[in-house]
Amino acid sequence: MLKQKLKFKRIMLIDDNTIDLYITARLMAKCNFAEHINQYNSAQKALEFLRENQNNCNVLPQIIFLDIYMPQMSGFEFMIEYDKLSLDLKKYCKVYILSSSIDEDDIKTANDDINVVAFQVKTITAQFLDSIPFY
Template sequence: MINFLMIDDNPIEHIIMQKMFDKFHLFPAASHSLDARQSMDLFERHYLIPDLLPDVVFLDLNMPGFSGWDFLNSFERIYKQIKKAIDIYIISSSIDPKDRLLPKKYAFVKACICKPVKMETLLNLHTLYQSIKRDAS
C-alpha cells in the first residue's frame, strides 16, 4: 500500500482530492494535513521509522505561517537521514514562474503540478507508485 500525505491549508482541496481517491480507489492510506508545521514535526519525530512516514507528499507552497517553502527547507535538512524514499510533488495554482523553477533545486521534489490536479495525473502517479512497490517486494 502506498502511504500518501497531502499538505494544504485549504480544506476544500482536501475534500476534492479525497473524493477523487475514493471514486477511483486510489491511495487508500491517504492522510491530510492543513498545517505544514505539524507535518514537518511528524517527519522530525519519525524520520528513523519508515512505516510511519508517507511515500508520496503533495505540498502546497503558499500557506500562512509555516509555508510550503519553509517545509521544503526543513525537510532538506533531514531527508538524507530518512530511511525510505519520499517523493514530494508541489501542487500550486500560482502563476509565478519561480514557484515552478525553485522547487526543482530540491532532489526530493519530483514535479510541480498545477491545481486543480487532474484525475489523469493522479491515475498516472498511482500506477507509477504501485509498480515501484511491486518491484520492491
C-alpha cells in the same frame, strides 16, 4: 466483486485550504490511489510528524503533496526543513508540489529543489494521479 488494488499504502496532503484537502482526498479515494491519506492543514504539523517518524517507514507516506502558499510556514519553507531530515526518509517519501500558482519563479524554485519530483498546478486530475509511478 474484485476490489481494485490501491496504488500506494500511505500518502500525505499538506494544504491550508480545507476544501482543496477534501476534494483531493475524495479524488484519490475514487481513483484507489492510496490506502491511507493523511491530511494536514499546517506544514509545521506535517513536518513534526515526519521528524518524529523519520525512522519508521511503516507510517511514513510514500508520496507528499505540498501546497506552496500557506500561513506560518510556506511550502518552500517546509522544503528547507524537509531537506534536513534523514536521507532514508527523503529516499522513501517523494514530494510533489501542488499549487494554484503559475508564477514562473515558483515553478523554477520547485523544479530546482532536488527533493521535489514535480510541480503540478491545482486542481489535480485522475490522469495526473495515474501518471505518478509506483516507487
